[in-house]
Amino acid sequence: MLKARPRCIISSCTVVALLMLAANVHGQGYKGFTLLNPDECVRLDKKVVLQLPVEWHKYGDFTKICALTQTKGQPAKVSIISVWVEEYYDTLPSDAPWEKFPLPLIVDDHFQKIGKLPEIYPMDQPRELGVYYGKWQSDMPTEIMVDVYNPAVSGNYYYDPLIWNTAKGTYGMKSEEAKYGSRHKR
């Protein structure tokens, strides 16, 4: 009996620790939401880039697509397309000026625009975006949240969530104004 008891305690602790770890990995603080990992985004086929508005064409070699899926490997109904600006600048001289890059698109599985992000993902110098997605319905995230790491003097901020509007078939924000500080944890 005495020997069995510690094993039981260790086992409970392990389960609790694993559950906490899983919550962190998937939510990063937002229960039921997944943090988009830029390393999992892949280069967008150039043929598809050419179907995008003309301002994208110049950045074809640096445009990636990120699938928003509930399970890894599952076909995505919603994706984000963005220019990897830092990779673009890696190919240019150090004094190459900042350009007016197109904002990231949220697209459906036919690459039709169904929304946009308010800033460039994953980095819009000097800011870095954390994109969280969740509230799944019919394999679609119905809410996308954008948190911004901002090292400049105004500090971090976030935006109103992008909410899926079934009637319009688009994602939209209540207000596009940045909100300084941290978003309420859910």
Next chain:
Amino acid sequence: MAADTNDKADKLKRACDQAYVTYGSSCSHAVWYVISQYDPSQAWLDANTLTRNLSLNAKWKPVEFRELSRLASQGVLIVGGLGKAAGHGHVLVVYPGPDKAAGGYDAKDKAGKIYRVRPRGSYPRAMSTSLDGWPGARSYGDKTVWDAWGNDAEFGKVKFWKYVGSDGDGNV
């Protein structure tokens, strides 16, 4: 006249350089130091309070962005700033000299990787200090008034005031 302008610009430059060295980690103290060279009665105020105070103080008048470099180069003291509802705002002094491109310096991303902040636009120079590590907020005329905020939307909210003093022309 030209000599007088040069003297005034030199005074402003010297005050900015000294403030940068003495108060390298506090924007409000650095700006206060420069103001105190023109108005010794000015008490230290934090950035949020100072930006509110300058809007209401008869010794200070709002100034248009397009006038900043010309006036600062004539030795007119100009303070820029943006308060923050929750947290610390930021204040700086317009540094004498011609406009320059923002960016053009290195910074570290969240993961610690160094990247070049790309040059953009043309802005007045700044004297700015900060406790935080953002290099755009540390300037002795080598960076611009844009760099501390590093963001067009946010910089668009920044206000500037010129010191006109009690006699209305900035003389002390």
